[in-house]
Amino acid sequence: MVLVLALGDLHVPHRAADLPAKFKSMLVPGKIQHIICTGNLCIKEVHDYLKSLCPDLHITRGEYDEDARYPETKTLTIGLFKLGLCHGHQVVPWGDLDSLAMLQRQLDVDILVTGHTHQFKAYKHEGGVVINPGSATGAYSSITYDVNPSFVLMDIDGLRVVVYVYELIDGEVKVDKIDFKKTATMHA
Amino acid sequence: MADGANPNPPTARLRQKHVPDWLNSPIWSAPPPPARHLSPPRAASPPTSPPPHQRRDAPASPLPHPPPARGDDAGSYDGSDGDEGAASSSRPHLVAEFTVALVRKVVDLAELRRLACQGVPDAAGVRPIVWKLLLGYLPTDHVLWAYELEKKRSQYSAFKDELLVNPSEVTRRMDEMTISKRNGHDLEETGVLPRAEIVHDEHPLSLGKTSVWNQYFQESEIVEQIDRDVKRTHPDMQFFNGDSSDALSNQESLKRILTIFAKLNPGIRYVQGMNEVLAPLYYVFKNDPEQNNAVSAEPDAFFCFVELLSGFRDNFCKQLDNSVVGIRSTISKLSQLLKRHDEELWRHLEVVTKVNPQFYAFRWITLLLTQEFKFRDCIHIWDALLGDPEGPQVCGFEPGWWGG
Numbered sequence: 001m002v003l004v005l006a007l008g009d010l011h012v013p014h015r016a017a018d019l020p021a022k023f024k025s026m027l028v029p030g031k032i033q034h035i036i037c038t039g040n041l042c043i044k045e046v047h048d049y050l051k052s053l054c055p056d057l058h059i060t061r062g063e064y065d066e067d068a069r070y071p072e073t074k075t076l077t078i079g080l081f082k083l084g085l086c087h088g089h090q091v092v093p094w095g096d097l098d099s100l101a102m103l104q105r106q107l108d109v110d111i112l113v114t115g116h117t118h119q120f121k122a123y124k125h126e127g128g129v130v131i132n133p134g135s136a137t138g139a140y141s142s143i144t145y146d147v148n149p150s151f152v153l154m155d156i157d158g159l160r161v162v163v164y165v166y167e168l169i170d171g172e173v174k175v176d177k178i179d180f181k182k183t184a185t186m187h188a
Numbered sequence: 189m190a191d192g193a194n195p196n197p198p199t200a201r202l203r204q205k206h207v208p209d210w211l212n213s214p215i216w217s218a219p220p221p222p223a224r225h226l227s228p229p230r231a232a233s234p235p236t237s238p239p240p241h242q243r244r245d246a247p248a249s250p251l252p253h254p255p256p257a258r259g260d261d262a263g264s265y266d267g268s269d270g271d272e273g274a275a276s277s278s279r280p281h282l283v284a285e286f287t288v289a290l291v292r293k294v295v296d297l298a299e300l301r302r303l304a305c306q307g308v309p310d311a312a313g314v315r316p317i318v319w320k321l322l323l324g325y326l327p328t329d330h331v332l333w334a335y336e337l338e339k340k341r342s343q344y345s346a347f348k349d350e351l352l353v354n355p356s357e358v359t360r361r362m363d364e365m366t367i368s369k370r371n372g373h374d375l376e377e378t379g380v381l382p383r384a385e386i387v388h389d390e391h392p393l394s395l396g397k398t399s400v401w402n403q404y405f406q407e408s409e410i411v412e413q414i415d416r417d418v419k420r421t422h423p424d425m426q427f428f429n430g431d432s433s434d435a436l437s438n439q440e441s442l443k444r445i446l447t448i449f450a451k452l453n454p455g456i457r458y459v460q461g462m463n464e465v466l467a468p469l470y471y472v473f474k475n476d477p478e479q480n481n482a483v484s485a486e487p488d489a490f491f492c493f494v495e496l497l498s499g500f501r502d503n504f505c506k507q508l509d510n511s512v513v514g515i516r517s518t519i520s521k522l523s524q525l526l527k528r529h530d531e532e533l534w535r536h537l538e539v540v541t542k543v544n545p546q547f548y549a550f551r552w553i554t555l556l557l558t559q560e561f562k563f564r565d566c567i568h569i570w571d572a573l574l575g576d577p578e579g580p581q582v583c584g585f586e587p588g589w590w591g592g
Contacts, residue, residue, distance in 0.1 A: 001356040003392055026393040031405055122381045129381070153392055157356040164391045165383065175391045176383040179363070 002079055003031060007151035008038030008115040009135035011064065012046050016137035020149050022173050023136065029053050034078060038115030038133065039087035040064050062087040075107050079156045080182060084109035088116035097125055104128045110182060117143060120150045120165060122178055129180065131163065282309045286318065295321055295328045304575030307568055316476040320488065322574040323495040344487035351451045352444060355400045359390060410458050414446045417463045422563060427471060441486045442466060445493065456501055464558045466493050468567055519549045
């Protein structure tokens, strides 16, 4: 039972001041084992805040990040799953499923987490899953102004992953979940 | 003490001061009352509870049961290597007596208690059965034993299943019940993954009181404390703290027992020290020479632990600290008992040095003396504690003598 928080595109302080209060009240230290962040935090204070939630923090570089040392892509193994992380502005057309699938094959992962579009999406595609946690602060994107703050919490338990999607719609937190299993036919 | 040169060290010391009368009473030199079914008279019950230790101070007395080999117990009492207690296992008289008492179709508890007060032999797996009977885990009628054991052990498995499972499992089971056939998201197909509504706020970050996840995280603090305490239990003993996988599985068993107890008793949860009370129980049951019983040491220890604690759970409840049944009043009762039996010592503690009885009595009472003596001796002391008809509470008052 490993809890992994996936979020990104906060754009603090340029486009948003902070995470929504309702999100912050839920995110307490001690519950989450890993945090993966797609990028565009953008400042060190946000990095420190995320570090206080969980010491195991993985970030990839977004185009507005002020820390240039973050890598472009990252892969990690949690339990039986391989996760890949990338901001997504490098993959053109932005948000295109086939191009993201190319990236997934390149990184050789089961679950690819990317951002940049500021829209939550979860697809399964050709033996892998692509998850876009959206923007945790609801910051506007290059594509649209209408963005609901959202993030994703994955519960990895053996061969099964339960993805809890947290969205702030009209001031209320809505939680949905998505269930999937890894089958034996997937690349080992 | 093994040299037997000074048969009565405590009394020799006291002889210079006023010796309480009961210490010089003829009861120590006379054989015990011949009628086996008579328990010792109530009035004498405080003095009879320390017999295992006082009697050995008079090895020359013609006691029918213990041969002078009893003097070996004094060796362990004096703090020299505890293994001398192993000599008690070679007392065939006692083993025979116990076997006779236990083999009867309906065990006579009063007699068993009387026998237990003298000390249970280590041999032949006598002790686990005696303790289970004394704590009321096994009924006195032999015929019911198999049924009762089966019932209790399966109840424990049910507890484990229900209480020790993590929230992921719980939600998975809930899903399997509500959604009968989801075709598994084989990950071969392509498409947007369908989103499902969650049931009453059951997500990992939930702050709701009824949420499985929230309860899990709140209890994780208790679980961590139990983990820390179990790792510190008896660090010198291979059984609990060795490097072997056995030691690890013993620790896991202790942790499970304490966690289930804490979850079933939200009133007292887990208090530091419960691990010490549990340790001798589990040790004795796990070392039962009979394999069936040793394998089920965990459920047996759990229920016996519950029985043992039920006698004095009030001592652990913070709200009751100052009440009539709480720990403060127990300590003051102990102090009064001390005053009655040895006024001189009491005066020295209370008046001259003004030592608050809490400093010595608290640990004695709540941990049933497990921290005061070596482990081997504790087990012998517990034979008498559990054997006393009034239960550990009354016997708990006697430590004043062993310490004094």
